[in-house]
């Protein structure tokens with residue numbers, strides 16, 4: 001098969017050894033589309049190694065067709081169109097994945113749209129509702145609102161009646177966030193978001209992919225009993241925590257990474273998506289937001305686009321798929 005070989009300077013689409021399997025409880029997929037994630041850029045730069053046992057090839061999510069089924073798999077059939085959450089290996093013609101990390105393509109969506117679902121909806125669901133434990137009506141602050149994760153999280157907040165405030169890097173991105181259901185927003189290039197979020201009513205939960213550079217301001221806008229869920233380090237990894245504020249406001253700081261969860265835990269998250277999110281995708285209440293696509297052989301152009309913060313929603317690579 002072909003796969004992307006990467007180093008910090010180059011992405012090359014070339015012959016590669018196909019993964020072994022499927023073993024017990026695994027399926028083999030012929031990949032149609034692969035999603036691009038910020039993590040892929042970090043991995044090729046050597047800053048985000050794959051977890052033990054995972055493929056060293058880039059790619060955390062795909063859509064495609066089941067071509068072989070391992071022993072013990074139920075509920076999936078050869079020829080079925082599916083999408084999958086991976087620990088790695090998606091930039092390739094074939095992947096082998098634990099069946100618990102596979103979901104059917106929602107009725108009415110194509111393989112193209114389906115590739116935009118697993119990583120961002122699983123991340124948003126895990127951190128809003130499982131780690132962040134949102135209670136009815138609680139208010140959410142989403143940083144990087146126009147990112148892949150942000151555009152999924154805004155829609156989940158809207159669908160589950162949580163007012164949400166976003167930060168993003170341009171007026172056009174803030175407008176896109178509003179159209180998806182955000183209540184209010186702040187351009188991060190206009191200075192601190194603190195006064196604007198406070199005036200809005202503060203946040204009971206913050207989904208934060210920025211980390212160090214936002215820690216102090218996040219603590220200032222986090223309401224009593226609020227949860228700050230840190231999912232990324234785009235603004236650095238070391239900062240000072242105000243323990244006085246933490247104690248007095250009973251704030252909690254939670255670190256979270258989807259990729260390192262074992263298949264059983266990923267399966268629980270995907271099962272929640274199947275129950276709570278898939279019907280809303282079928283009805284059209286929720287929709288993946290695809291920004292741009294490239295053929296996989298042009299993956300470098302796709303990475304450049306993401307690196308320049310140019311995307312609103314998901315960037316996809318066409319591997320072998322029809323729409």
Ligand SMILES: NC(=O)c1ccc[n+]([C@@H]2O[C@H](COP(=O)([O-])OP(=O)(O)OC[C@H]3O[C@@H](n4cnc5c(N)ncnc54)[C@H](OP(=O)(O)O)[C@@H]3O)[C@@H](O)[C@H]2O)c1
Nearest residue numbers: 037038144147148149168169209231232234256257258309
């Ligand atoms: N822990 C997990 O399980 C997990 C899972 C998935 C993703 N993530 C993290 O979530 C974030 C979003 O991922 P994605 O793939 O959806 O990203 P993406 O689509 O590439 O969007 C990232 C956006 O973040 C904003 N940004 C970049 N540098 C920033 C900085 N220094 N400070 C504030 N904002 C900055 C930019 O938007 P603006 O122009 O609007 O500022 C950029 O377009 C990443 O940090 C990723 O690592 C974590």
